[in-house]
Structure formats: C-alpha cells, structure tokens
Amino acid sequence: MADKDTRQTTLSGVFIPQMPPVRTSDGHIIEYDRQRIIDQIVEETRLVETFYGYESATEETATDIARMVEHRIRSLGLKALSGPLIREIVNMTLLENGMVQYRNVCTRVGTPVFDAHLIDVGRGFEARDNANLQENAETSHKKKADKISKEQYLLQLPPHLADHHLSGDIHIHDLEYFGTRPFCQDWDLRYFLYYGLMPDGNGTKASVAGPAKRAEVAVLHAVKALGSAQTNFAGGQGYYNFLTFLAPYFESMPYEEIRQLMQMFVYEMTQMMVARGGQLVFSSVQLSPGVPALWKDKPCVFKGKVWNGIQAPLRCYGEFEREVRLLFKALIDVMLEGDNWGKPFSFPKPEISIEPDFMTEDGEFNRANPDLPTYQDLYLLTFELASKFGTPYYDNQMPEYRGAGKGISCYQCCAYQFSAIADQDSDFENKLKFKDAKHFSMGSWQVVSLNCPRAAYEAEGDDERLFSELRALMDVCVEVFKIKRRWLEIIRANGRMPFAMQRPKDPLTGERGPVAVDLDGLVYTIGVVGVNEMVQHHTGSQLHESREAFILAVRAMTEMELYARELSKRNAMTIALARTPAETTGQRFAVADLLTKEYREQAKKVVKGNIEQGLGMLGTTRDLPIYYTNGTHVAPGASIPLAKRMEIEHVFFPIVDGGNIFHIWLGEQRPDPRGLMEMAMKLCRTTQIGYFAFTRDLTVSLRQFREYGPDKKELSGWVAEDTRIKA
Structure with missing residues (x-):
C-alpha cells in the first residue's frame, strides 16, 4: 500500500511537509493547530500581570513566536509531536527572543505554571472528575501530583500502548496510580481482630496496637484499617461479612450501647479526611441481617485468638445471631437519622446482602427472642433508608450464578464483584476456619475499559469483524496488565506497599503471620463502555429498540466473556468483565471519537447528551456535554418502562462477572418502603440482576442546614448554588 502524501503545496508551488499530529497532555491525539500556540501564549502570559505587574504578550507577539516555533518543528523533521515537546520549543524560542518573564510563566514545573494556578483555585485539570474530592488545598496538591504522574x-509505557489510551481506544483507570499500587481491596476483618493494627504496615512510623479486647477498640481498628489501606490502593476499600465478624465483641450488650458504637463507626468513616487528596475513604460494608449458614459453625476470631477449642474455648459465629441482628438494626437506624443537619451519610456504603438464608424466617429463634427484629423487619428498615436517602446498595445473591452457599461473594467499591468459590480454592476451608491465619483476600489489580462504539465503527457492519475488533482491544488490555504486574513487582520488592504486604507478629506464637493481601489472587478487570451505542451503529437500533440489537449485544458480550477465559488461561491471570463505574470514561470516549476525523461522523449519530452544544464547544474544551452509555445499560433517556429496562439489562449480569449494577431512579419522590421492598424482592427472585440501587435526588440548603422539601418556601429564595446531591 502506497504511503499517504504527507506534503502540502503553497501558492508558489513549494512543497511543505504537513505538521504531525499532537499527543496532548490531557489524553488525546489531535491535529496540529498554530492558533492553539498563539492562544496559549496570550492566555498564559497574563500571569505576568498577576505575578510581576508586567504586560502580557499581545496577539501579534504570540503569532510571531508561534511561526518561529512552527519553523523549528519543520526543520527538525519530526514524525510525532506532543504537548510537552511543543512547550519546550516555545520556551526556547521565548528565551532566544529575550522574553524571560514570559518563559517563566510558560515553562513546566511538572505542569505548566498556568495550569498549576488553575488547580490551586479549583479549576483546570480534572476539576469535576471526582465528586468525592473536597474543595481544599490537599485536593490541589493531589491534582498536581496526578497530572505529573499520568504524564x-x-x-x-510502550508508545503504542500509550497511544491506545490517548486516542481513546482504551481507558486506563486511575492512571495516576498505575505504577505504584493496585486498584481496590475487600478485606477480611478477622485479620485485624486477630493481629491488631499496624497502620504503617511495618511498625516503624506508627504505633502498633495489639488485638482489640473491647468492642469500641474493635470498631476503631476497623475504621483505621480502611483509612490505612487506602494509602496502598487506588480505589475503594471494604469489608465483607462485616457484622458477623464483629458480633462476638457485642455479646449481651444493650441495644443503646450497640447503637452508640455503630454511630461512632459511621461518623468516623465520614469525618476521617485522610484518603487521597484529603477526601473520605471510599468505603463499603457488606451487611447480612443474620449469620449466614456458611459461617454458623465456624470458629470465631476475636481478641487475638481463634476460638476453636485449641487457642480458646470453642465459640462459633452461630452463637451471635442476636448481636448480628441488633448491629444491623443499629447501623441502619443511624443512617436513617442522618447527620446533625439531617443529610445522608455518604460512607460507608451499606451493601445489603439478599441471601437465600434469610428469605425464610428462623421461627424457633424468633419465638425464643420475640423482642428481636426478624429478617423481614430488618430488610424493611433498609428500604426505609432507600426511600428516604437512596443510600443502600443491594447485593442480590439469589440467582444461581452467584453461587450462594458454595462460596463467598460480595460487591464493593463502585460496582465490582469479587468472589471465592470452594472448588476453585484449595485453601477455602482453611480460610473459613482461619487455620494458620489463612484468610480471604479479594480485589482488583487494575481496570482498563474498552471503547466499544469505536470497535463498531471499525467493523463497518460485519459481525465477525466487530468481535475481532473487541478481542483485539482485550489483547491490548492484557499487555497493559502485564506491565502493571511487572511494575508492581518492583514496587513490592522495594517495600512501597507496606500495609498490603504486612506480616504482623502472631499474638500467641510470636512468629510472623501470613501477608495481609494475596496479590496473586487479585483479578484484572476489563470494563465495557457504550455497548448500546455499539449496537446502535452496527444495526441502526439501540438496545431497547430492536431484537436484533439486543441479540448482537448478548453475542458480543458472550464472545468477550469466552475470550476473557481464554486470555486468563493463556496469561496465568484472572480476567473479569465489568461494567465500568466511571461515567467520565463514557464522556472521554465520546469526546475522543468526535476529535478523531475518521470517527466523527459516526459518533455524531449515536453519542448521547447535548450533541449540538458539544459540537459548538468542540475545540475550546474537552468537557463536552456528551457521553456513551455505561456498560451494557439501556440509554438513560430511553422512554421505556422500568420492567422493560429490567428485562433487557438483567440478561447481562451473569456475563459481566466482574461487576454490574441496575439503577432504579426515584427522582425527588419518596415512595412507600413496603412497596419498594415488594418490588425489590420480586426482582431478586425472578431476575438475574445481581446488584441494584434506588437513586434519589436530594437538595440540601447550606444556609438553613436541612433538606429542601416541597412544603418549604421556594427553593430559589434560600438554597445556595450547586447544592444538589445525588444519593
């Protein structure tokens, strides 16, 4: 195939090489445009006025500099350009022309001075990328570090992999932490109840606490362990089977005291501003209304002992049914009350486990303890919370594919699912019994998402080519995963993940215990984005508009699931498919496709959001009001009943084994909790939806310190701007 002509002709007939494409610092590949250099010089040199009181560059001066820069680039004969390289040439040109002050504000200190200034005042780089970050100086510091780390x-990375990310073929999540830490982790609380707490992982920088002997200390250790863990991970931290493991500390304790300690736990988790960028720890706790059958006959682990009849008298978790029920009630009661302003608690996310064990009441226990809430009472309480604040997430373990009773399984972080199954883990029984301190360790190494609509653009209507394009993108993900694993081995060898790699002193033998996190057991997650737009381009219909589109989506996801299994075996790593829980990724892919000439026309026909406004803003900002639909979801704006949406989306849950979610939007309505519960339990029994949430819109007055209600005076009269909270 002949090379494309890379020259253009001037009016005088002189051939001039075209300028190569530019790899931008914010993650895209775009065409070279001299005007961007001019605009940047004019805008950034305004800081000379702010910092030094000098005049900034005029349009004429900036144009002269840009022409000199362009001439130098051509003379170098470069085949590729990057934003940082262009900036270096601009700075050299400014120096050569005696414009030292301009150079000082245009140069890089890891990031351009102008960009650093915007970050300091809450604007600029990824200013709206993470709703959990606070408006404080620590966030500014994090954003600067993020920008440098991403670059x-x-x-x-090998250039071809970096280009796949920059061009929008794939998205490497939490890129700022790619070289230093795994993604997320679900913890076995028994580890800390047995060994105590070593916050720094090695005992050299922080005080080391022995195993908790009292309930309040156990609760505080649970809080601080998650706070410490987030320093070693890029994503969320959680506990599975939280209440069962904690219950022995609360034996025979009055409900008022239990509630007080659960209130302490919730407030600690929502007032501990220690996570990345001074934010709250993104935390979750799996909650069951009773002791799961799998754990009833397993020895308890608390107070630094395994109560197995050897280290201590035999005590099993089944003895603490009362405590688990009251802990469940107390935690939900606290969340129902809200904080001192009546606002909902953001963390920890209560992951309500809907399990076969609790669909039938324990009649004998209930008759013997008539003062205790039943399973139905406790579940109903969570739906009151869902109706009021939309806080709970529901982990439906009823479908056969979830393997209830055959292993352990949980959802955490945003919507990632982790599991450990008996027939796939030779140490499963030992972990259940905490034998030799063996314990469960579940989490993810890394998430990389695919731009599914782009695969459809490349396929040009050919089904097999579409599947081939998707598999090719998965191959790219595996290359990224291998590099991640290699880099993290270096980090581990240099002792840079001390909390995750800790091996504390055994409280009984004095020997070093097993490592806290089994890195080899973490999964690699491939996220999917825009399946709806993929089939829309390929078939002409969205997921909900035709049977053909729906069948193609199922076929494509099944092909990807089978290929993920093949890749797992071939590369000795566990690869899972997931719905990507990062809405900004859907936006980034849509923007990338509009920026790319060969995909622009196709993308314009399928992107969601305000495409007209987005096209008008194209070239001035990357923060366009457009997006691709997340995961395998039906488009949010699709005008179909909830039952139809459920009928379509539930089919994908067994395929997307790494995590998925079904949203039920309540708007500002507050429906009857019993009605919600009836609907939800039917959903759990009759569909394959494994994880769902009720989402409410709330408006909180920052002046009157309370939630706005329709019976209050007009909203515009007393509510501050930007105070709408989506639960």
Missing part, C-alpha cells in the same frame, strides 16, 4: 506513566 510520567504514559511516557514510561
């Missing part, structure tokens, strides 16, 4: 890792 570093893109430079360290």
Whole structure:
C-alpha cells in the first residue's frame, strides 16, 4: 500500500511537509493547530500581570513566536509531536527572543505554571472528575501530583500502548496510580481482630496496637484499617461479612450501647479526611441481617485468638445471631437519622446482602427472642433508608450464578464483584476456619475499559469483524496488565506497599503471620463502555429498540466473556468483565471519537447528551456535554418502562462477572418502603440482576442546614448554588 502524501503545496508551488499530529497532555491525539500556540501564549502570559505587574504578550507577539516555533518543528523533521515537546520549543524560542518573564510563566514545573494556578483555585485539570474530592488545598496538591504522574506513566509505557489510551481506544483507570499500587481491596476483618493494627504496615512510623479486647477498640481498628489501606490502593476499600465478624465483641450488650458504637463507626468513616487528596475513604460494608449458614459453625476470631477449642474455648459465629441482628438494626437506624443537619451519610456504603438464608424466617429463634427484629423487619428498615436517602446498595445473591452457599461473594467499591468459590480454592476451608491465619483476600489489580462504539465503527457492519475488533482491544488490555504486574513487582520488592504486604507478629506464637493481601489472587478487570451505542451503529437500533440489537449485544458480550477465559488461561491471570463505574470514561470516549476525523461522523449519530452544544464547544474544551452509555445499560433517556429496562439489562449480569449494577431512579419522590421492598424482592427472585440501587435526588440548603422539601418556601429564595446531591 502506497504511503499517504504527507506534503502540502503553497501558492508558489513549494512543497511543505504537513505538521504531525499532537499527543496532548490531557489524553488525546489531535491535529496540529498554530492558533492553539498563539492562544496559549496570550492566555498564559497574563500571569505576568498577576505575578510581576508586567504586560502580557499581545496577539501579534504570540503569532510571531508561534511561526518561529512552527519553523523549528519543520526543520527538525519530526514524525510525532506532543504537548510537552511543543512547550519546550516555545520556551526556547521565548528565551532566544529575550522574553524571560514570559518563559517563566510558560515553562513546566511538572505542569505548566498556568495550569498549576488553575488547580490551586479549583479549576483546570480534572476539576469535576471526582465528586468525592473536597474543595481544599490537599485536593490541589493531589491534582498536581496526578497530572505529573499520568504524564510520567504514559511516557514510561510502550508508545503504542500509550497511544491506545490517548486516542481513546482504551481507558486506563486511575492512571495516576498505575505504577505504584493496585486498584481496590475487600478485606477480611478477622485479620485485624486477630493481629491488631499496624497502620504503617511495618511498625516503624506508627504505633502498633495489639488485638482489640473491647468492642469500641474493635470498631476503631476497623475504621483505621480502611483509612490505612487506602494509602496502598487506588480505589475503594471494604469489608465483607462485616457484622458477623464483629458480633462476638457485642455479646449481651444493650441495644443503646450497640447503637452508640455503630454511630461512632459511621461518623468516623465520614469525618476521617485522610484518603487521597484529603477526601473520605471510599468505603463499603457488606451487611447480612443474620449469620449466614456458611459461617454458623465456624470458629470465631476475636481478641487475638481463634476460638476453636485449641487457642480458646470453642465459640462459633452461630452463637451471635442476636448481636448480628441488633448491629444491623443499629447501623441502619443511624443512617436513617442522618447527620446533625439531617443529610445522608455518604460512607460507608451499606451493601445489603439478599441471601437465600434469610428469605425464610428462623421461627424457633424468633419465638425464643420475640423482642428481636426478624429478617423481614430488618430488610424493611433498609428500604426505609432507600426511600428516604437512596443510600443502600443491594447485593442480590439469589440467582444461581452467584453461587450462594458454595462460596463467598460480595460487591464493593463502585460496582465490582469479587468472589471465592470452594472448588476453585484449595485453601477455602482453611480460610473459613482461619487455620494458620489463612484468610480471604479479594480485589482488583487494575481496570482498563474498552471503547466499544469505536470497535463498531471499525467493523463497518460485519459481525465477525466487530468481535475481532473487541478481542483485539482485550489483547491490548492484557499487555497493559502485564506491565502493571511487572511494575508492581518492583514496587513490592522495594517495600512501597507496606500495609498490603504486612506480616504482623502472631499474638500467641510470636512468629510472623501470613501477608495481609494475596496479590496473586487479585483479578484484572476489563470494563465495557457504550455497548448500546455499539449496537446502535452496527444495526441502526439501540438496545431497547430492536431484537436484533439486543441479540448482537448478548453475542458480543458472550464472545468477550469466552475470550476473557481464554486470555486468563493463556496469561496465568484472572480476567473479569465489568461494567465500568466511571461515567467520565463514557464522556472521554465520546469526546475522543468526535476529535478523531475518521470517527466523527459516526459518533455524531449515536453519542448521547447535548450533541449540538458539544459540537459548538468542540475545540475550546474537552468537557463536552456528551457521553456513551455505561456498560451494557439501556440509554438513560430511553422512554421505556422500568420492567422493560429490567428485562433487557438483567440478561447481562451473569456475563459481566466482574461487576454490574441496575439503577432504579426515584427522582425527588419518596415512595412507600413496603412497596419498594415488594418490588425489590420480586426482582431478586425472578431476575438475574445481581446488584441494584434506588437513586434519589436530594437538595440540601447550606444556609438553613436541612433538606429542601416541597412544603418549604421556594427553593430559589434560600438554597445556595450547586447544592444538589445525588444519593
């Protein structure tokens, strides 16, 4: 195939090489445009006025500099350009022309001075990328570090992989932490109840606490362990089977005291501003209304002992049914009350486990303890919370594919699912019994998402080519995963993940215990984005509009699931498919496709959001009001009944084994909790939806310190701007 002509002709007939494309610092590949250099010089040199009181560059001066820069680039004969390289040439040109002050504000200190200034005042780089970050100086510091780290890792990656990310073929999540830490982790609380707490992982920088002997200390250790863990991970931290493991500390304790300690736990988790960028720890706790059957006959682990009849008298978790029920009630009661302003608690996310064990009441226990709430009472309480605040997430373990009773399984972080199954883990029984301190360790190494609509654009209507394009993108993900694993081995060897890699002193033998996190057991997650737009381009219909589109989506996801299994075996890593829980990724892919000439026309026909406004803003900002639909979801704006949406989306849950979610939007309505519960339990029994949530819109007055209600005076009269909270 002949090379494309890379020259253009001037009016005088002189051939001039075209300028190569530019890899931008914010993650895209775009065409070279001299005007961007001019605009940047004019805008950034305004800081000379702010910092030094000098005049900034005029349009004429900036144009002269840009022409000199362009001439130098051509003379170098470069085949590729990057934003940082252009900036270096601009700075050299400014120095050569004696414009030292301009150079000082245009140069890089890891990031351009102008960009750093915007970050300091809450604007600029990813200012709206994470709703959990606070408006404080620590967030500014994090954003600067993020920007530098992302550029570093893109430079360290092989160029073809970096280009796949930059061009929008794939998205490497939490790129700023790619070279230093795994993604997320679900913890076995028994580890800390047995060994105590070593917050720094090695005992050299922080005080080391022995195993908790009292309930309040156990609760505080649970809080601080998650706070410490987030320093070693990029994503969320959680506990599975939280209440069962904690219950022995609360034996025979009055409900008022239990409630007080659960209130302490919730407030600690929502007032501990220690996570990345001074934010709250993104935390979750799996909650069951009673002791699961799998754990009833297993020895308890608390107060630094395994109560197995050897280290201590035999005590099993089944003895603490009362405590688990009251802990469940107390935690939900606290969340129902809200904080001092009546606002909902953001964390920890209560992951309500809907299990076969609790669909039938324990009649004998209930008759013997008539003062205790039943399973139905406790579940109903969670739906009161869902109706009021939309806080709970529901982990439906009823479908056969979830393997209830055959292993352990949980959802955490945003919507990632982790599991450990008896027939796939030779140590499963030992972990259940905490034998030799063996314990469960579940989490994810890394998430990389695919731009599914782009695969459809490339396929040009050919089914097999579509599947081939998707498999090719998965191959790219595996290349990224291998590099992640290699880099993290270096980090581990240099002792840079001390909390995750800790091996504390055994309280009985004095020997070093097993490592806290089994890194080899973490999964690699491939996220899917825009399946709806993929089939829309390929078939002409969205998921909900035709049977053909729906069948193609199922076929494509099944092909990907089968290929993920093949890749797992071939590369000795566990690969899971997931719905990507990062809405900004859907936006980034849509923007990338509009920026790319060969995909622009196709993308314009299927992207969601305000495409007209987005096209008008194209070239001025990347923060366009457009997006691709997340995961395998039906488009949010699709005008179909909830039952139809459920009928379509539930089919994908067994396929997307790494995590998925079904949203039920309540708007500002507050429906009857019993009605919600009836609907939800029917959903659990009759569909394959494994994880769902009721989402409410709330408006809180920052002046009157309370939630706005329709019986109050007009909203515009007393509510501050930007105070709408989506639960």
